[in-house]
Amino acid sequence: MRMSLPNKLPSALSSKKLICPYCYEQFPIRDILFRCNTRTGRTGQRCVAKTDGILEERTGNGRELGPVFTADGRQTTASCPDCTSETRYRVCPVCHSQLPTQFGLVDNLLIAMVGSKESGKTVYMTVLLHEVMNRVGARLDASLMAGDEHTLSRFRRNYEDNLYEDHRLPPGTVSASTNDNRVDPLVFRLSVSAQGPLRRAPVHTLLSFFDAAGEDLTSQDSVDLNTRYLANADGILLLLDPLQMPGARREAAPGTHMPSAQYDTSVGVLTRITDMLLSQPGAAKKGRIDVPVAVVFPKMDVFRHRLRRGSPLTVEPPAGEKFDVADSLDVHTEMTSLLRDWDGVQIDQLMRNTYRRYRYFGVSALGANPTQNAEVAATGIQPYRVADPFIWLLSEFGAVGREGSG
Numbered sequence: 573m574r575m576s577l578p579n580k581l582p583s584a585l586s587s588k589k590l591i592c593p594y595c596y597e598q599f600p601i602r603d604i605l606f607r608c609n610t611r612t613g614r615t616g617q618r619c620v621a622k623t624d625g626i627l628e629e630r631t632g633n634g635r636e637l638g639p640v641f642t643a644d645g646r647q648t649t650a651s652c653p654d655c656t657s658e659t660r661y662r663v664c665p666v667c668h669s670q671l672p673t674q675f676g677l678v679d680n681l682l683i684a685m686v687g688s689k690e691s692g693k694t695v696y697m698t699v700l701l702h703e704v705m706n707r708v709g710a711r712l713d714a715s716l717m718a719g720d721e722h723t724l725s726r727f728r729r730n731y732e733d734n735l736y737e738d739h740r741l742p743p744g745t746v747s748a749s750t751n752d753n754r755v756d757p758l759v760f761r762l763s764v765s766a767q768g769p770l771r772r773a774p775v776h777t778l779l780s781f782f783d784a785a786g787e788d789l790t791s792q793d794s795v796d797l798n799t800r801y802l803a804n805a806d807g808i809l810l811l812l813d814p815l816q817m818p819g820a821r822r823e824a825a826p827g828t829h830m831p832s833a834q835y836d837t838s839v840g841v842l843t844r845i846t847d848m849l850l851s852q853p854g855a856a857k858k859g860r861i862d863v864p865v866a867v868v869f870p871k872m873d874v875f876r877h878r879l880r881r882g883s884p885l886t887v888e889p890p891a892g893e894k895f896d897v898a899d900s901l902d903v904h905t906e907m908t909s910l911l912r913d914w915d916g917v918q919i920d921q922l923m924r925n926t927y928r929r930y931r932y933f934g935v936s937a938l939g940a941n942p943t944q945n946a947e948v949a950a951t952g953i954q955p956y957r958v959a960d961p962f963i964w965l966l967s968e969f970g971a972v973g974r975e976g977s978g
């Protein structure tokens with residue numbers, strides 16, 4: 573699906589503050605910069621490609637690229653002051669990342685993912701995106717594509733191929749603080765076809781996934797580093813690992829690989845994130861945090877043998893093209909009662925008292941415990957309910973419809 577782009581951004585947008593999907597910094601649209609495409613211009617001159625110091629420092633991308641220059645950021649093209657060549661490359665004024673073509677023209681939704689170390693973030697994100705690109709996308713009549721070349725190659729090489737081709741589990745994610753404060757989110761384009769009588773045009777959104785390293789959330793300092801990402805996110809996927817809750821650990825299937833992190837990290841991470849969000853000006857409405865938070869309990873496969881008969885976490889989830897409200901509430905209720913069994917009442921109280929829009933989800937990205945050698949089980953990857961939290965967030969954003977009630 574291709575969109576035709578106007579040359580000038582709609583005036584309604586020109587005063588709007590935008591947030592870069594790569595560095596999550598905010599800036600007005602007129603501040604967008606351009607990058608010379610290093611083609612020979614009308615005057616016969618040609619700019620030389622060089623490493624961009626700012627881009628390299630911020631993202632680690634040290635490729636040789638055309639020079640960056642200032643022009644009217646409300647336009648989609650500009651001509652280079654040095655070589656007169658006309659360029660369509662727009663870049664972020666802060667980190668110099670090339671902005672997706674649709675940036676500023678379509679909704680820009682930032683989804684931050686957080687959770688403690690070893691809670692399963694990297695595995696979950698890989699399987700979720702793989703599923704949405706394949707099966708789930710077809711079901712929602714939506715297509716998900718990498719928003720830029722860098723994301724495309726990085727997602728394949730560092731995430732998808734590892735798990736799906738080599739059947740290997742990811743190594744620990746590098747912490748933002750041990751990596752010169754660099755963070756490099758994956759940016760995707762999601763197009764959802766027109767649904768129902770009320771929606772005539774397809775919805776295009778840019779999604780930015782930021783896989784925060786969990787170790788960044790175990791001290792107040794490192795939480796501050798992630799503040800910008802979380803504070804500017806439109807939706808949060810919060811992974812709370814049951815295996816990092818004492819009451820749940822003892823119920824896990826024999827042979828389950830236990831995370832090496834301390835017990836209380838699930839509550840700890842939630843507490844620190846909550847404090848951070850509450851400290852943001854305007855984040856809370858009537859004392860409650862307004863950003864939708866999907867509270868995802870991963871690795872549910874290791875508790876399958878303990879679930880009661882008829883539990884919504886044992887049935888095939890609905891596969892309609894809309895978000896199924898009743899099913900989701902059933903799962904939410906089931907997770908609430910599991911939390912009680914797992915001594916997680918504190919988590920539930922914190923959510924109830926501080927968040928306005930949150931929902932519990934039980935998922936399994938792998939469907940089974942990996943082998944002792946950190947490989948995918950011989951039965952392969954059999955994801956269960958991985959897309960539920962994502963579809964709920966999309967429905968909260970108004971990008972997919974809802975059906976049923978509860």
Ligand SMILES: Nc1nc2c(ncn2[C@@H]2O[C@H](COP(=O)(O)OP(=O)(O)O)[C@@H](O)[C@H]2O)c(=O)[nH]1
Pocket residue numbers: 687688689690691692693694695696741742743744745786829870871872873874935936937938939940941942946
């Ligand atoms: N049984 C089971 N284990 C999982 C699942 N997802 C992740 N794990 C385990 O959790 C470990 C950490 O996962 P990873 O995604 O690297 O965690 P991260 O540190 O939060 O990125 C993996 O090596 C697996 O052992 C799952 O769906 N089921």
Ligand SMILES: [Mg+2]
Pocket residue numbers: 693694695742743744745783
């Ligand atoms: Mg990771």
Ligand SMILES: [Zn+2]
Pocket residue numbers: 608609610618619638652653654655656657
């Ligand atoms: Zn030039």
Ligand SMILES: [Zn+2]
Pocket residue numbers: 592593594595596597664665666667668669
């Ligand atoms: Zn940026």
